[in-house]
Amino acid sequence: MTELLAVFIITLFAVISPGPDFAMVSRNSLLLSRRAGLLNACGIGASVLIHVSYTLIGVGMLILQSLWLFSVFKIVSAIWLVYLGVSLLRQANHPLRPQTSAPSDDLSALKTGFLTNLLNPKATLFIVSLFVQVVNPQTPLAVQIGYGLFISLAHVAWFSLVALFFSSPGINAQFLRIRKTIDRLFGGVLIVFGTLLLASNLKPQ
16 A cells, blocks of 8 residues: 555656656647647557656666666667757747647647657656666566556646646636747747757766
């Protein structure tokens, strides 16, 4: 019971803490559509299952214990975040296209949410640390899988709420008037995240 409570509380705080996932979901919900934000949330949830899966089979510890492998992972993550940020800055100078429900648009929204979380070292560290430090090694595998499903669903639920909030008509209408500023703001945030991540990885140890 104590372990379950710890998993619940730690997951809650980790999910709601600001980061690239929040920036991407809130921006897309504001400027694209509620559907795009919800699909971002589903992509994030799917990515969490990948983190849980490689953690349960021991790859997570291998990544953390291998300095060069984790460094490569962080560099790729930083490049992805900077790429997203630059893309948003470029979009700020172009008219906003109406969001459609075409399969390609849906797939793009899912992929963006999935990759943003998958390439986020914070997500890797959170899930690996949770299973290593909080979950007892003797806990049945079925229960550990249940924890993983809960963590994934918690992410989907939280970011779905974020999407619903930022895509609500009143909020959306107000923010659409300053779309260029929003794109520049969130683009800058992602670039800062990526740059700090890259700098922390490249500085002398």
